[in-house]
Amino acid sequence: MKDKVSAIICAAGKGERAGFSKNKLLAPIYGAPAIWHTLKKFDIPEIDEVVVAASEEDFEEISALCAPFKYSVVKGGQTRTESVKRALAAVSGEIVLIHDGARPFVSRGLILSCIDGVKKFSSAVCAVKLTDTAVIAQLGLVTDRLDRSETFRVQTPQGFYTEDIRRAYGLAGDRVYTDDSAAFCEFIAPARLIDGEESNIKLTFKSDFIRELPLPAAVSGLTGFGVDVHAFGKKQNFIKLCGVEIPCDTGLIAHSDGDVALHAVMDAILSAAGLKDIGHYFPDNDPAFKGADSALLLAQVVEIIGKKGLRVKNVSVAVQAEKPRISAYIDNMVARVASLTGADRGNISITAGTSEGLGFVGEGRGICVYAVATLYEA
Numbered sequence: 178m179k180d181k182v183s184a185i186i187c188a189a190g191k192g193e194r195a196g197f198s199k200n201k202l203l204a205p206i207y208g209a210p211a212i213w214h215t216l217k218k219f220d221i222p223e224i225d226e227v228v229v230a231a232s233e234e235d236f237e238e239i240s241a242l243c244a245p246f247k248y249s250v251v252k253g254g255q256t257r258t259e260s261v262k263r264a265l266a267a268v269s270g271e272i273v274l275i276h277d278g279a280r281p282f283v284s285r286g287l288i289l290s291c292i293d294g295v296k297k298f299s300s301a302v303c304a305v306k307l308t309d310t311a312v313i314a315q316l317g318l319v320t321d322r323l324d325r326s327e328t329f330r331v332q333t334p335q336g337f338y339t340e341d342i343r344r345a346y347g348l349a350g351d352r353v354y355t356d357d358s359a360a361f362c363e364f365i366a367p368a369r370l371i372d373g374e375e376s377n378i379k380l381t382f383k384s385d386f387i388r389e390l391p392l393p394a395a396v397s398g399l400t401g402f403g404v405d406v407h408a409f410g411k412k413q414n415f416i417k418l419c420g421v422e423i424p425c426d427t428g429l430i431a432h433s434d435g436d437v438a439l440h441a442v443m444d445a446i447l448s449a450a451g452l453k454d455i456g457h458y459f460p461d462n463d464p465a466f467k468g469a470d471s472a473l474l475l476a477q478v479v480e481i482i483g484k485k486g487l488r489v490k491n492v493s494v495a496v497q498a499e500k501p502r503i504s505a506y507i508d509n510m511v512a513r514v515a516s517l518t519g520a521d522r523g524n525i526s527i528t529a530g531t532s533e534g535l536g537f538v539g540e541g542r543g544i545c546v547y548a549v550a551t552l553y554e555a
């Protein structure tokens with residue numbers, strides 16, 4: 178049976194170093210309290226339960242923010258360590274990811290690799306290599322230096338088997354730590370580092386709120402472009418565009434079903450995700466794809482990018498064809514692309530035009546389709 182995965186979000190601090198009149202996590206970034214962005218990141222199917230630690234003072238406000246997500250909220254303690262201990266008492270998953278509420282820029286991909294890391298290595302602590310040289314100093318004088326190649330900045334999330342980290346904190350008594358791997362390393366085993374992300378910063382000082390923050394993925398997006406051409410000449414009385422059959426005096430020559438529009442859409446999506454093109458995933462010399470339904474291939478492409486934590490936000494398609502007339506079919510094409518990509522219908526646009534008699538399109542020898550897709554991190 179699959180292990181249940183819980184997440185703890187530590188939000189019970191005071192945010193003193195940020196110097197706002199209240200907890201820094203309630204200060205807005207991109208129009209919503211910072212903590213809301215963190216909460217939203219854990220609202221994914223791979224996380225089964227979320228427990229948030231909030232201070233007495235912020236309990237009501239943070240509970241209200243957690244309500245739509247159906248997260249439970251527990252009272253935190255005087256130190257982060259105490260807050261984590263209290264939240265640990267409330268989680269029911271076999272695996273637990275512990276995360277700072279002050280790191281709203283954590284990506285879905287990082288959360289997923291942390292869960293995978295626990296399954297593979299029994300612990301997974303996100304960390305990034307140091308780029309500056311690190312030294313030890315006392316009273317302003319350098320007393321020692323660290324080997325940069327072996328020095329890391331440790332972030333959250335940090336994932337463990339719940340019983341291990343509970344045991345570690347149980348044995349820790351009154352000791353106070355700044356992160357959870359410290360207790361794990363002291364009482365259980367050396368914690369396993371996995372690649373963190375530079376963008377996963379911890380909002381600590383007021384300047385962290387003012388400087389250019391990484392855009393939330395929902396705002397930023399990734400864009401890709403795709404184009405495809407197929408020639409007329411197949412003995413067939415229709416063509417397929419965006420999964421819709423359109424009557425035509427000739428079909429498009431292709432190894433697959435010749436849906437030139439969906440091919441351009443797939444390339445745009447793969448390109449936005451930084452992946453190779455459809456020829457790589459569905460080679461046109463592979464008999465498995467002979468006559469393949471391009472709609473099924475698009476569904477696979479959506480699944481491939483889904484594994485990278487990405488979803489389709491918007492698709493824009495421009496068809497260049499001298500024949501057949503497409504306008505009557507555009508609504509159906511839009512609906513089909515929306516259902517195949519999971520994007521809202523209003524975010525799919527399809528335009529069509531001729532080429533004024535110029536070039537191979539104008540001479541009626543084939544169809545050319547351009548597509549642009551935008552993805553977001555879900």
Ligand code: CTP
Nearest residue numbers: 187188189190191192193194255256257278279
């Ligand atoms: N935290 C917590 N309980 C505490 C102290 C901290 O849950 N008693 C949480 C914070 O809300 C934050 C995370 O632990 O999300 C990391 O701590 P830090 O960045 O130090 O936040 P604060 O303690 O709130 O800030 P400061 O130290 O500047 O007061």
Ligand code: MG
Nearest residue numbers: 190191192257
């Ligand atoms: Mg603190």
